[in-house]
Amino acid sequence: MQTATKTHAQTNAEAWSETILNHWDAFRWADDLRSTAKGLHSETRQILEDAGAVFGDDDELTDDAYPSLVIGSHVLDRVQELALSVELRSEWMTVDQFHRTEDLEAGAFRILLTYGGPHLEIRGEVDACGYAQNPRLFYSEMGQPEAELKLRAASYYALEWFALQFVSC
Numbered sequence: 001m002q003t004a005t006k007t008h009a010q011t012n013a014e015a016w017s018e019t020i021l022n023h024w025d026a027f028r029w030a031d032d033l034r035s036t037a038k039g040l041h042s043e044t045r046q047i048l049e050d051a052g053a054v055f056g057d058d059d060e061l062t063d064d065a066y067p068s069l070v071i072g073s074h075v076l077d078r079v080q081e082l083a084l085s086v087e088l089r090s091e092w093m094t095v096d097q098f099h100r101t102e103d104l105e106a107g108a109f110r111i112l113l114t115y116g117g118p119h120l121e122i123r124g125e126v127d128a129c130g131y132a133q134n135p136r137l138f139y140s141e142m143g144q145p146e147a148e149l150k151l152r153a154a155s156y157y158a159l160e161w162f163a164l165q166f167v168s169c
Contacts, residue, residue, distance in 0.1 A: 008117070013149040016113055019043065026048050029048060086166045136148055
């Protein structure tokens with residue numbers, strides 16, 4: 001019996017999915033006005049500390065920490081720095097239709113996270129109100145066909161949140 005070997009691209013996609021999940025968790029921590037680091041993943045805690053959270057030896061937030069609103073804002077700023085590019089695509093149309101259309105509405109989006117070998121991007125649709133929906137994570141090794149990373153529920157919700165940081169009204 002042979003076991004499937006993970007490609008570098010798949011490993012990269014899984015690591016990015018975990019990073020997105022940790023940023024989502026850090027933002028939720030700040031948004032919920034939590035005051036303890038107990039139970040946090042080490043990467044989530046590091047994101048919070050980079051954003052201004054200061055924890056004591058008992059894992060409780062100290063008075064030296066930034067306010068939760070500021071911490072949450074810093075987490076969102078950090079998220080904005082993660083994407084290499086964000087692109088929107090309108091519906092397919094002829095050149096004549098394009099020239100007659102004044103306000104194009106996006107129908108799909110793509111957020112590029114890494115390119116080359118490995119390539120990683122988030123793709124999804126844009127709803128009628130201009131919000132990202134149905135995001136999916138695609139990866140590929142240079143010269144190989146792309147594949148979709150299957151996500152657990154929490155990772156999918158984090159991916160939705162992440163996409164909405166870039167594609168929303």
